[in-house]
Amino acid sequence: MSRLLVAFFGLLLSWQALAAELIVSAAASLTNAFRELAPFFEAQNPGVKLQFNFGASGALLQQIAKGAPADIFASADQETMNQAQAQGFVKADERHNFVSNTLAIVVPSDGGNTPKALNDLLQAHYKRIAIGLPATVPVGRYAKSALEKSGLWSAIEPKIIGAQTVRQALDYVARSEVDAGFVYATDAAIMPDKVIVAFAIPTDTPILYPIAQVAASTNHAVGQKFVAFVISRQAQVVLAKYGFGKP
Amino acid sequence: MENAWIALSLTLKVAGWATALNLVFGVAIGFVLARKRFPGRDLLDALLTLPLVMPPTVLGYYLLVLLGRHGPIGGWLQENFGINLIFTWQGAVIAATIVAFPLVFKSARAAFEAVDPQFEQAARVLRISEVAVFFRVTLPLAWRGILAGVLLAFARATGEFGATLMVAGSIPGKTQTLSVAVYEAVQAGQDNVANFLVLVTSVTCITVLLAAGRLAPGRIAGQP
DSSP states (O other), X not given: OHHHHHHHHHHHHOOOOOSEEEEEEEEGGGHHHHHHHHHXXXXXXXXXXXXXXEEOHHHHHHHHHTTOOOSEEEOSSXXXXXXXXXXXXXXXXXXXXXXXXXXXXXXXXXXXXXXXXXXXXXXXXXXXXXXXXXXXXXXXXXXXXXXXXXTOHHHHGGGEEEESSHHHHHHHHHTTSSSEEEEEHHHHTTOTTTEEEEEEEOOSSOEEEEEEEETTOSOHHHHHHHHHHHHSHHHHHHHHHTTOBOO | OHHHHHHHHHHHHHHHHHHHHHHHHHHHHHHHHHHOOOTTHHHHHHHXXXXXXXXXXXXXXXXXXXXXXXXXXXXXXXXXXOOOOTTSHHHHHHHHHHHHHHHHHHXXXXXXXXXOHHHHHHHHHTTOOHHHHIIIXXXXXXXXXXXXXXXHHHHHHHHOOHHHHHHHOOXXXXXOOHHHHHHXXXXXXXXXXXXXXXXXXXXHHHXXXXXXXXXXXXXXXXXX
């Protein structure tokens, strides 16, 4: 018992005293790919520990705006990064597009209904459609503009279930709580047994992911290495494995 | 700002329903736990207290799994009645009810245990029925303690976030309660909206706490 107590108090006192920690705020759709990349980067840079903070790109920007100590920002769209740049959180010359993605409609694999075109979503058996909240989630904005372009937004809006991140939208579909959802092709590929990709939706603006160092970062040297690593051939192979396209 | 008032009225609706449900079930279970001895009483008390100590996200996950389309309860409701609770305000009510439940039944149990059985005995001597003893003697004597717990439960239900977000989602005007609206406004960088919502929430909670404080047990009659 006393040993347990000592261990517990030791736990309370153990501050992470790691050499260099690099905090990477990245779009939720990058979760699996970045987690797989981490050991490679850490092996190449001994003493460096990557800390990931995944979330909706818009939410990550707000954290950075409020002073979150992120070193790297990777967003799922240009717009969010443009805002970051306009507010001086990242520098234009430190910004690199590193992958591209595709917007897709997914349905639960046990659902039975698979839409052939966006119009089909108007049918009565599509009662609920998950999309990322357009205010913070880039995939929600892409979906909204695709629906607006085809004149369907106002008809489909009452069916919309807003998700905090693209991964939440995917989860809603995988659990059959919604009848369809807008996600990236890369997200759909993570749950091939639970969701079916109905079709891919062409977007007006290509879905390009930018990555940049946060200007306020105190870890510039390591941050630079991480950005270079993500663009490198080795990392691109891993990203391609998850379905991300070349920028 | 208009959305804030919609969120406020929805929050009050959800918290109101959760409190009403808790008033009925919490008082009943609090009474049973205070007065009846049966095997597993302590275990039941512990199980019912769980929502107070468990992270709301754990509760939310439990509820999502149970009430979801593939869940045992959700599937059954869907098949037999066509009822679906996920992403509805009723789902939010269930989440808020469970989260706030321990506050009611705990204070009800304590309040019933504090009632001097002599008063009830006296009533029985007067040949008053058991039901009448409960409503005319026991409940009025325990009422202050119960009411304080009910008000705390209302405040807790008003502030419920984690389980609600998981079960009911965040649909403006339908399931987006104040706390969820605050979260979303902050995420989207709408600080003006967030400030206003936070102010509304704070005023609501302080009002309820002040009311609960006035009713707290242990105050001597006549004191303010």
